[in-house]
Amino acid sequence: MNSEYELKRRSSSPESPPHRRRRGESSNKELKRIDYVLIYELDEEEKDDAKTQEKNKLRNKFKEAIWEEGLEMQEDEITDSKNFDKKNIFIKIHVPFERICTQAERVAVEMNIRGLSIPEDPPPSYLEWFYEFERKHLKTDNEAKKIFTIDGRSVERYTVDSVATTFEKEKMKIFENHSDVNTFFRPALRCFLANDILINIDIRDEADRQNEPLNRKGLKYMLMEKIFLDAFIMHDESDIDPMEEEEKKKKEREFGSRFVIDDPPEGKKLILPDTRKELHESWLRYRKYQPLWKIRNYFGEKISLYFAWVGTLIVSLWIPTLLGLAIFFYGLYLSIEHNINNTNQLNATDPLTLTKSYVERSIQVIRQAFDNKVTPYYALIMCLWGTLFLEFWKRKNAELAYRWDVDYFEETEPDRPQFQGTQKKRDPVTQEEIWYYPFKRQLFKFMFSFSILITMVFFVLISVAMVILYRVYTAVNLCSDPKICIIVNALVPALLNAISIMLLGKLYEILAYKLTNWENHRTQTQYDDALIIKLFAFQFANSYASLFYIAFFRGINYGKDGIFGLGEKYTDSCGTDNNCMAMLSLQVLVLMIVKPLPKFLKDIILPWLLKKWRLRKICRGKRRVDDTESAQKKKSLTLPDFLERERLKPELGDFTLGEYTEKVLIYGYLMIFAASLPVAPLIALIVYLIDIRVDAGRLLWWYRRPISTIAQDIGMWYGILYVLNVIGVISNACLIAFTSHWGRSFDETYKKLLIVIGFEVCD
Structure with a gap:
């Protein structure tokens, strides 16, 4: 690295032993890229208390284990941009080509x-x-x-x-691009392999293994115990990084300035392809296809399959969107025609009364437009569309998995470092002794987790019922004054519902992670699938319970007993003409529009504000550290600046879990309550189109680079989509037969049941 980019080195480690060149190995110069960064606080090295000394001992032991794995390190001392009196040590880790080949062979890439x-x-x-x-x-x-x-x-x-x-190292020559050690492994695969090496390091000695055979001491343990403050993988540099000032963007970018540990060879300028610039120019454009191969090469198969799924959903939504708009405008025409005579009969002369009346009638016209005589046919088409979409995606998924050579990944997927085998058995293929976890124990854990899940869903239903009970009770006993009624019958129930959702959601999320960890899944795919089921089951109850109540239970005449057996006067109707379909339409419309807003606020507005604040802090910090810096140096972003900036970026967390949950919940509104809202596909299409580009910007610029993960499909989400389709068929059949204006025109119950049966047969 040029001295311009060098900070004081805190420690020196012995040079790695020279590797003997194997047959078929390339002789070209390997660039020592920074594959991983670990951070710890400088002051901890100087404290004398027993706890800190133990941390230092474990940290040094972990660094020794890194060297023993064949990885290379350098340490830089960098001032914390948030606290200028604090200094952090950044350990830059490079995985040599020889070592990454060994790991690729172990993982069976x-x-x-x-x-x-x-x-x-x-x-x-x-x-x-x-x-x-x-x-x-x-x-x-x-x-x-x-x-x-x-x-x-x-x-x-x-x-x-x-x-x-x-992949086999001994057969290197048979593989594509084997002569270039710097580009042989695509960036996402290199990231995956580097992370796999580090998370599988275990620094326990023999005594620890005997005393605590199931408790590994690896990278996750070091982060949990604050032995290392942070760990991340750096983004590739880019000319168009919005985090840099305008003059920095114009500076010619030379490979070696920010990303490599050693200087490039004399007389050579090694240019790295600007991957993020290529993605930005192609991915963030609405009029072009998504660059799925580029996404896969930079972020890995798991994230790329997510974007492929959303892209497929967007393309398939155009037909139901156009059909839904046609049906809505037809219903709007019928609704206006039906209400025009009543509007002409208004005799009020007061402007305020007239305005209020027109607003109420306009809302009524729109609500009635959603439920018209062609709605049953639209609901039937939407159910057929859901089935066709899943078949289309299944084919697309199989094609991508085959072309990316991951269609059999789960058969050879490595074990999670957290997996704790308690017994040994002989592998029938390799004849090696392998650890496994007894099926009976795991079955018991699954049953216990399932009981907790059912209990939490039951609590959600109870909370919904309690809010309904409060609203009905206050409507009868406390609504004599309209002003008080708005507060006690509208605002308070909404507030109670929001509080219960947040509290139960947070509690269940903690329980879901703890239960899934306790279940001791062997592979990451199995772990992810189990976690997805738990979290989405709760979200399903949380998001759809109130809608199911409006669709099928609100408006029922309970006779003398009243709702919840409180008495005849306690009823819960759906307003004018007891039209629950119109109320359901409005509720679904509001939820589909409002639900994405907090996410857009968090993903667009908040990162933009944080970016401005970070740049301000970094600029102020640089002035305090060195006010005499030359004008030329101010134009170039140093490696320490880049490292500190990457550290300050927020973590994405489990990106695909959160994004799939949001998209699938909207898909659920679309499928389960299709009969109530013909414009739902249009809303979903707009949300998906905006969100997919926002997600691209988040991944490329605003957040830390996520750890790449290999996957052969979208996992348990496909099963969830299938279940939503099945529920959608049943729900729409019942909506048409029992809730819609068309279905209520049939007096005999058997005719309504015939409608449901006919709906099921057609689908």
């Missing part, structure tokens, strides 16, 4: 074989114009392009498939 790619067939002559237009104006991926020799000519074509096999 699939790599493409050189010269075994199949080109796509040329398009028919009558479609050449369309393919040319698509290539120039819509396509964003060129990673799948290769040069093929066809009929003696070199032709650039997209590949249909590349033959891959499990």
Whole structure:
């Protein structure tokens, strides 16, 4: 690294032993990229209390384990931009090519074989114009392009498939791009392998292993005990990073300034492809396809499959959106025609009364427009659409998994470091002794977790019932004054409902994580699937319970007993004409519009404010640290600045878990209550279109780089989508038969049941 970018080195570690070059290994110079960063506080090295000394001992032991793994480190002392009297030590870790190859072999990574790619067939002559237009104006991926020799000519074509096999170091020469050690592993795979090495380090000695055989002391333990304050993977540098000032963007970027541990070879400027710039220019444009290959190469398969799923959903939503708009405008025409005579009969002359009357009638017209004579056919089409969408996605998922060579990943997926095997058995294939966890114990844990889940869902239903009870009671006993009625019958129930949702949600989230950890899942995929089921089951009850009540229970005539057996006067009707379908439509409409707003506030407004605040703090910090810095140096972002800036970025957390939950909940509104809101596909389409670009910006610029993860599908979310489709068929059939204006025109119950049965048969 140039001295311009060098800070005082805190410690020196012995040089790694020179690796003997293996047969087939490239002889080109390897750039020592910063693959991982660990942080601890400088002051802790100087404290003498027993607790701090124990931390220092464990930290040094972990650093020794890193060296023993064949990784390389450097330490920099950097001033904390939030507290200028505090200094942190940044440990920059580089994984040598030889070591990352070893890890790739252990994880059984699939790599493409050189010269075994199949080109796509040329398009028919009558479609050449369309393919040319698509290539120039819509396509964003060129990673799948290769040069093929066809009929003696070199032709650039997209590949249909590349033959891959499990990576082996001894057979390096058979793999694509084997001669370039710096680009042989794509960025996401390198990130995955580096993280896999570090999280599997265990610093326990023999005595610890005997006393605590199930408690590993690895990176997660070190972070939990604050032995290391933080750990992260750096983003690749970019010319268009919005975190840099305008003059810094214009400076020529040279590889080696921020990302490599050692200087580049003499006389060479090693330029790294600006991956984030390429993604920004193609991914954040609405009029182009998503660059799924680029996303996969930078963020990994799990995140890329999420964006592929959302993209597929967006494309498939256009047909129900147009159909829903047509049905809504038809219903609006009928509603206006029905209400126009009543409007003309208004005799009031007071402007305030007239305005109030027109507003009320306008709302009534819109509510009635959602429930018209063609609504049953729309609901049937939406249920069919849900089935077709899942089939279409299943095919798309299989295609991507096959082309990315991850379609059998779960069969060879490595164990989680947190997995605790308690007994041994012989592997029937390799004949090796392997640890496993007895099925009976795990089954008991699953049953216990399921009982907790059912209990928490029951508490949600109780909280909803209590809010309904409060609202009905206050409507009868405390609503003599309209002003008081608004507070006690509208605001207070909403506040109580919000408080119960937040408290129960936070409590259950903590329980869900603890229970899933306790269940002791072997692989990360199994762990994620179990966690998804727990969290979404609670979200399902939380989000849809009140809507199911409006759709099927509110407005029921309980006779002399009244609701909850309180008496005849305690009823809960749906307003004018007891039209619960109109009330349900309005409620779903409000939820679909309001629910994404906090997320957009958190993901757009808050990061923008934090970015401005961080830049202000960093600039003030630089002036305090060195007011005599030359003007030329001020124009270049130093490596310490970049490291500190990356540290200050917020963590994404489990990105796909949160995003899938939000998108699938909206999908649930769309499917389960399709009959009540024909414009629901339009709202969902707008939300998805905005959110997918916001998510791209978050990943590229505003948040830390997430740890790359390999995945072959979207996991348990596919099963959840299937269940929502099934519930949607039943729910829409009952809405049409028992709640809609069309269904209520049939007096006989058996006719309504025939409608439900017919609906089920058609789907």
